[in-house]
Amino acid sequence: MAASEFDPVTYNRAAWDRLVEREDEWSRPVSPDVIARAREGDWSIVVVGHEPVPRAWLPSDLTGVRVLGLAAGGGQQGPVLAAAGAAVTVFDNSPRQLGQDEAVAGREGLQLRTVLGDMRDLSAFEDASFDVIIHPVSNVFCPDIASVWSESFRVLRDGGILLSGFMNPDVFIFDEAALDQGDLIVRHQLPFSSLDLPEPERQRIYGDDPIMYSHSLTEQIGGQLAAGFTLTHLSEAPHHADATARYLSAYIATRAVRPHRAP
Numbered sequence: 001m002a003a004s005e006f007d008p009v010t011y012n013r014a015a016w017d018r019l020v021e022r023e024d025e026w027s028r029p030v031s032p033d034v035i036a037r038a039r040e041g042d043w044s045i046v047v048v049g050h051e052p053v054p055r056a057w058l059p060s061d062l063t064g065v066r067v068l069g070l071a072a073g074g075g076q077q078g079p080v081l082a083a084a085g086a087a088v089t090v091f092d093n094s095p096r097q098l099g100q101d102e103a104v105a106g107r108e109g110l111q112l113r114t115v116l117g118d119m120r121d122l123s124a125f126e127d128a129s130f131d132v133i134i135h136p137v138s139n140v141f142c143p144d145i146a147s148v149w150s151e152s153f154r155v156l157r158d159g160g161i162l163l164s165g166f167m168n169p170d171v172f173i174f175d176e177a178a179l180d181q182g183d184l185i186v187r188h189q190l191p192f193s194s195l196d197l198p199e200p201e202r203q204r205i206y207g208d209d210p211i212m213y214s215h216s217l218t219e220q221i222g223g224q225l226a227a228g229f230t231l232t233h234l235s236e237a238p239h240h241a242d243a244t245a246r247y248l249s250a251y252i253a254t255r256a257v258r259p260h261r262a263p
Contacts, residue, residue: 006195008211009093009118012141015210016094020074027097029075029104038083045077047136047165048251051237057163057255058132062086068130070152071119071138073097079104081134082112089113089130091122093141120144122151129155137165137251141210143193145219149227158260162229164220164253171239171250172214176205182243190214221254229256 020027037043044052059065063085069078073092078101082088090101090112098114105112115124119135119142133152139145152162172192178185192214194206206212225231236249244250 006211008141008143008195012210013093013095015208016073016092016141017096018208019210020094020096020100026076027074027100029100030079032108035079035083035104035108035110038080041084043080043084045080045134047077047134047163048253049137049237049240051235051251051253053163053253054233054235057233058161066129066131068125068133068155069101070122070133070135070148071141072134072136073101073114075100075104077134077136078112079108079110082110083108086132087111089115089125091115091117091119091124093118120147120151122155125155127154128157128160131157131160133160133162135162135164137167139164139215139220140167140212143213145215146223146226149223149229153227153229153258156258158258160258162224162254162256162258164224164256166215166220166252166254168236168248168250168252169214169216169220170248171242171244172212174244179242179244184243184247191216217252220252224254224256228258230259231256 047053065086067081067086067088069090071092072078073090073094074097078088078090092098095116101112101114117124133156139148169190172190173186173188175185175187194202194212231254233255235253237251238245239250
């Protein structure tokens with residue numbers, strides 16, 4: 001696969017649609033019980049692995065809060081927040097992922113909007129359209145992320161909150177096939193993309209899964225700061241499903257705020 005001719009948006013759109021068909025864990029809609037509890041105020045969401053976001057990172061009352069689930073399809077975060085009272089829009093590159101949110105909304109009688117698109121281009125939304133953005137681990141499927149942060153900054157109101165989850169780039173130095181066997185073998189230089197592997201090897205390890213890209217902490221945390229955000233909180237978590245959990249935190253979650261502009 002020639003990188004110069006590759007369209008990651010089109011490829012990963014089809015790849016995520018396939019993962020929905022295979023019932024990937026990040027495409028399994030929440031249950032009626034989860035929605036019922038959220039309506040009673042007992043709710044949580046994740047942006048990294050299986051670690052719930054601290055409730056203090058979000059407004060205490062979500063009633064009417066305008067939330068954008070950015071690259072957050074799959075019928076998970078969006079429906080929970082809608083059941084808790086938020087006005088939710090879910091934006092994702094995969095029609096089938098958005099279909100999971102629509103299915104939960106239909107099943108539970110929730111008001112929830114879905115929009116198809118590339119996370120780097122939020123031109124579907126006007127400036128200051130949202131109070132909160134929920135951006136779970138997904139920039140790993142995007143080749144360049146500076147515009148993800150600048151567009152997020154633009155569509156948030158002053159004082160708006162950005163909750164992001166992303167991968168520690170260090171996990172990409174390891175040989176993926178060895179990781180599947182529980183072994184950590186350093187092999188790759190950073191930045192890494194699965195697209196850069198020889199095609200037979202990529203097919204053997206990743207098959208038709210989405211193409212993945214590492215992003216440095218400068219790009220992920222520094223990129224938020226460069227876009228104008230103020231970082232207020234950061235937490236780390238081990239990967240829930242591979243050998244790196246024994247040695248390092250594979251996941252990072254951040255809370256950032258768009259500062260109020262001077263009058």
